[in-house]
Amino acid sequence: MTGTALSRTRYVALGDxxxxxxxxxxxxxxxRGWADRLAxxxxxxxxxxxxxxxxxxxRLAGQVxxxxxxxxxxxxxxxxTVVAGVNDLLRPRFDADEVAGHLDAVFAALTAQGARVATLTFPDVARVTPLARPLGPRVHALNSRIREAARRHGVVVAETADHPVVTDPRLWSADRLHASPLxxxxxxxxxxxxxxxxxxxxxxADPLPGPPVRPTALGELRWAAGFLGPWIGRRVRGRSSGDGRTAKRPGLLPVLPVGPGRAEGAVGVDNRSVAGG
Structure with a gap:
């Protein structure tokens, strides 16, 4: 496969x-999620x-x-598409070089087999929730290494890190760790x-209409109690939100395009019969 054009019809998404x-x-x-939407x-x-x-x-990058x-x-x-590393940088011990080594190996194996590979960079989570400000240097280090590994293997990078819109609260779910449908x-x-x-x-990358509503101090406390506290509790117990789960779509299945005549939100990718526990 040459250039950025896709000439064949098998797409596999890896990540968390x-x-x-x-x-x-x-x-x-x-x-649904962005990979379903891309498909x-x-x-x-x-x-x-x-x-x-x-x-x-x-899943951590090594687990991916x-x-x-x-x-x-x-x-x-x-x-x-290969997107991983955020779960690593949220852990108390984070080694950017170790994470990058895992991503580099995945990029190398897929591109060596002839796949076109794409990944993305991550926004500074401190711009989503101020309580996460200490993680800023980690995000920067991870993004730098993702770019380096991508250059080595000819991987396409969607540079989502630095556009202001990516930290608009309307693009994030209530837990501030996962994207909203938008x-x-x-x-x-x-x-x-x-x-x-x-x-x-x-x-x-265009900004959404109207000013974003930034979290208040009370909102930060409610978020910490409702989402951050339980997340920390799982880490202390050595648990993960993915315990006991398997891939929702482990095999290649056909996709119906969402286009003219099909409303946004229509099921082009139907995972209901293949989702894992």
Missing amino acids: SQTEGVGDGDDSTGL ELLAVHHPGLHYANLAVRG RAEQLDPALALRPDLA GHARIAAAVAHALALPGSDGSW
Whole structure:
């Protein structure tokens, strides 16, 4: 495969909760997420597209490599997206070089097999919630290493890190760790633009109308009690939100495009019959 054009029809997504789709739908009705949305956009231009999503919430970069790389290679994707590392930087011990080493290995294996690979950079979480300000240097270090690894292997990078809109609270779910449905749609559009998908452009980075509503001190306390506290509790107990879960879409299945005549929110990617526990 040459250039940024996609000529074949197998897309496999690897990653953690963002790629799984947490924040866009729920576990009872099914998660959608940016990778599902990207698959629907791809299917408009690539009839017959088949798509698998191997992502599982809570996974560290090393777990993505250990658990998802071999199954992805077995599916022989034409396109793969690899997004991981945020769960690592949220841990007390964070080694940017170690995380980058895992991502580099995944990039190397997929591109060596002939897949076009795409990834993205992460926004500074301190701009989403002030309590996360100490994580800013970690985000910067991770993004720098993602770019370096991507350059080595010819991986496409959707640069979502520095655009002001990505920290607009309306693009984030209530837990401030996962994108909202609108945020997932913007991520999908950003990756489509980075891949030079026909019809894509840079409008995904345009600011939303009206001023964003920033959290108040009371809102910060409620967030800490409702989301941060339980998250810390799981870490102390050695638990993960992904314990006992498997990939929602482990095999390549067909995708219906979302386009003219099909409303936004229509099911192009139906995971209901394949979702893991």
